[in-house]
Amino acid sequence: MLISEKMKQTDFSAAESALVAYILDKGIAIDELTIKEIAQATFVHPSTLIRVSKKLGFAGWVELKTALLEEQTYLQTYFDTVDANLPFDSMDGVMTIANKIATLERTTLDDTLSLLNHDNLQAAKQLVLKANQIKVFGSNANTLISQDFALKMRRIGKNVTPCQTLYETAYEAYNCQPNDCCILISYTGENEMILQTAEILKQGNIPFIGLTSIGDNTLAKLSNTTLRLTTRERLYSKIGNFTINTSISYLLDVLYSCIFAEEYSHNLNHLIAIGETVDTRKTSSEIMEESPEFRLQFSESFRPN
Structure with missing residues (x-):
């Protein structure tokens, strides 16, 4: 869940709600304001900012402000020329559609790259390098995308297996060993099957990498390290999973390339x-x-x- 979404859903007092509404209305402009200025503008005590921050899971206002600014900056970057959900319309000709999908693909790659964190990617690389075998868990198209990653990895001698049989994920997870590593893919980070798998792996002390959306979600919390997917698509009111699929493919290609480059x-x-x-x-x-x-x-x- 995004911080801005969590702000709208958290139970606040009247004074806290007024403060939250002000912060959301200001957006990235909040960066220029001090605690005192925000408190005066919303007629609250400065300590209210601390209380709101802690209700949202942050240690204090500075931590919340930093995270919120990063989120808002991300949401306002890229995708200004193409809609991730409806990248073309019924009046577009075939070459217009082709150009718009190409723009969507390029934008998605830049967007996903902007979310990559060096330390998280390095941690994911080390988990895969040390693993005796790597299992990939996903659902629907995510499983199909992971097959190409597994093929490339197996060609360089890495034991990678996508879990492809429905309802077998729990068995596969229980059969993992501590010297294995898993990759769990879920756009929402709240897929019940994936979270069940994550809990089983946690109980068995099997490390796993989460590929999931930005924001605060359960898979991200449970994962040993997380690679973030571009987060622009709605759940179903869209033409297709264009950006999600591209983002997953890119991250798996990056991970494969990092492993390849080691030798x-x-x-x-x-x-x-x-x-x-x-x-x-x-x-x-x-x-x-x-x-x-x-x-x-x-x-x-x-x-x-």
Whole structure:
């Protein structure tokens, strides 16, 4: 749940409600105001800001203000030229639709990148590197997207398995071992099946990475580390899960690439060696043709001194 949403749903006193309404109305302009100025403008005691902050789960006003400004800045950045829920309309021609979807994809990638935190990504990378096996839990399209991630990871020798059978997630979670790692994907962070899986993993001391929306949600609280998905789509009043799917694919590609880079030359040589042996596809395009010169050049550039 976003802080602004939580503000609207929390039970406040009359004075606190007036303060919250003022803060929400000011938006990012609140950054320029002191506690004293806000208190005077809303006719409350400065301590009211502290009480509101603590009711929302923050230690004090400065912490709440910082988090709220970050949230509002994110919501006002990107997606100013395209609607994530209705990116095209009934009057658009095929090329207009194509251009709008391309804009949506590019915007989603920039948006998701802006949410990436170095420490969280580094923690996710280390959990995957140390794991004996990695299991991915999602639902519907999320499970399908994770299959490509699992395929790429298995090609470089990483044991990754998406849980694809409905109602089997609890069994899969119970069978995980402490030296395993899991990835749980839920846009809302409140999917009952995913949260049941998270609780089972917690009980078994199995670390897991959460891929979920921004804001305060249950999956984010339970996860060992969290990678945030672009958060622009409504639940169902939309044309499709365009931004969610793109965001998940991007984050899984980033995670795969971080793992690949840990042993870059070994992994690339491994893929090339296997490809030379089993990939017998033909092509009439020079762009697709393999280059023996590249293979030799790459091998020499990574040869130990």
